[in-house]
Amino acid sequence: MxxxxxxxxxxxxxxxxxxxxxxxxxxxxxxxxxxxxxxxxxxxxxxxxxxxxxxxxxxxxxxxxxxxxxxxxxxxxxxxxxxxxxxxxxxxxxxxxxxxxxxxxxxxxxxxxxxxxxxxxxxxxxxxxxxxxxxxxxxxxxxxxxxxxxxxxxxxxxxxxxxxxxxxxxxxxxxxxxxxxxxxxxxxxxxxxxxxxxxxxxxxxxxxxxxxxxxxISHLDYQKIPTGKYTVVFSPEAFLSLLGAFSNLFNAQSILDKQSLSTPDSLGTQIASPLLSVADDMLHPANVGQSLFDGEGTPTRRVSLIENGILKNFLHSAGTAKRMNAQPTGHANMGSKITVGPHFYHVSQGEPGQQSYSLAEAENVVLVDDLQALHAGVKSLQGSFSLPFDGWVVNGGDRISVESATVAGDFREVLKSILYVEPEVHLTPSGVCPYIWVEGLSVTGE
Incomplete structure (x- = not known):
């Protein structure tokens, strides 16, 4: 050692x-x-x-x-x-x-x-x-x-x-x-x-x-899907992939460089459905790769990013915190320059929903399991995405694999169109997250 x-x-x-x-x-x-x-x-x-x-x-x-x-x-x-x-x-x-x-x-x-x-x-x-x-x-x-x-x-x-x-x-x-x-x-x-x-x-x-x-095995018997608007359920991995692709929302360095969907004045504004809360928590018990400090020696911690749909904090290095009159949050990466990046997301329910939903009872719902080509299909400074995906059409608990399709939208509208956040969170390499239900997303079949 x-x-x-x-x-x-x-x-x-x-x-x-x-x-x-x-x-x-x-x-x-x-x-x-x-x-x-x-x-x-x-x-x-x-x-x-x-x-x-x-x-x-x-x-x-x-x-x-x-x-x-x-x-x-x-x-x-x-x-x-x-x-x-x-x-x-x-x-x-x-x-x-x-x-x-x-x-x-x-x-x-x-x-x-x-x-x-x-x-x-x-x-x-x-x-x-x-x-x-x-x-x-x-x-x-x-x-x-x-x-x-x-x-x-x-x-x-x-x-x-x-x-x-x-x-x-x-x-x-x-x-x-x-x-x-x-x-x-x-x-x-x-x-x-x-x-x-x-x-x-x-x-x-x-x-x-x-x-x-x-x-x-679930993908062997696939079918084409008609193009249209669907209620889409993102798996934990898929939702965190999208959240990571648009992490400039919370990145103080990106905001200072004017390379973000947020501005310094965005704090305190409603950017998502009240049903959603998001934190970055390097010290979460489920995180195998925990680290107690970042590249500048700043202690890592839980940082609440979205509380009941309201943007609460940005991720900071020591330099961005000084420029924005804030405290460093332990998200600095040391290299040829100091960069800021997320660690381990914790997505959870915000305010209680008026109605709960279940895949066992869902009708004509698209379950997106895995998003592909994020390097090409995401326009992070515009907020838009159009991505091929692996997934299923769910009817009454039966799942039929989608042959080939893309899901498209604006991530800011996705956050605001959240219909339901399931209570149970699941562990993924980039964080813990439940299944997220979003209303009215465009799905294009082959």
Missing amino acids: LNISELAAIAQDKAQQLGIHKFDLSGSTVDDASVQVDQGAPKQVKASNRSSVTVRVWNEAHQVGIASTTDVDALGLEVALKTAQEASAFGITEHAPDFSPEAKVALPDSPNEIVPQAPISDLLERLCQAEHRVLEAHPAIVGVPYNSLSQRDVERFYVHSEGALRHEAQSISTIYLYSKTEQEGKKPRSAGAFRMSRQLETLDVEGCLQETIDKT
Whole structure:
């Protein structure tokens, strides 16, 4: 495990030798092992150990220079500090970044749980078994072309010249399965599932393969869907995909850059149905990848973004918070520049709805399970989207797979047209979220 005190001492010593009075370091080390299989045989085995450190140096004129290195040793830090020192002469003078005012605030005790990694042979055996069970589940399933089982140890740290010292470590195991079918006279169909856990022994492999099988089989008997307006139910994964695509709504840096659907005056306005509440909560108990601090050393926390449809907060770095007279929220990412990004969404019911709905009783409702081509079908600064999707038409509890279709609309109107937010939340890689019912969305069939 990384000795953060020794790293800080080396950096301080090298900075003094170079005449540097103000600096900080933000970085991580990752020990990663993963396997992929194909028809019961190993397809790819990868292992890596890599480090990344971003160094910032302030000169006497309060300009900042930035450099990066992959060497977490005395020589690597010295070169990075010297390079950043030289680059500071070209640093900006307007809205120059500074230390986070919360970089030295006490953090909760971190367990720093690094779990010993299992042998590669164990990963291959488990993944081969999972692939075999998916292939045996139905004659039409001919392959699992995309699959992976991995385990990763991650250590993160932040240090600055005025005494901030942050360090955390954790292990994460993941499995991903994505199947493919072939039937004479029919189009290939696919489906996938993903699971994460803090260690391999508690990873829900069974749930992942069963979800893959169930979804794949449900897509075999597909039909065309007439073009028109439908009540659309977004799965947790689909709704969070849309929310992530339009995250500029909450991003303070995007707002300051005028690259957002919001403005500084948007706070306190009704942007969604009162039925919806949204928070960003890195410390949510279900979040396997919890982190106690961001790239600037600011403690992470739960930030309420939408309460009963009203926009309550933006996501901030130390710099955006200073410019907008707010507090940093622990969402800064350190790189060649400071960026702001969400961590882990928690979508929930807002005000109680006047009526509840159920897929078991729904009539002519489109259930969107997975949105595709978000890189091409989203116009994030206009609010519009038109996206192919995998899903079903639901009638009285019966689900008929949609052959090929797109769902389109304006995300701001989607938020305001929410008909129902189901009470039960489901865990996804990007957050926890219930099924979201939206009225009157355009669906275009093939």
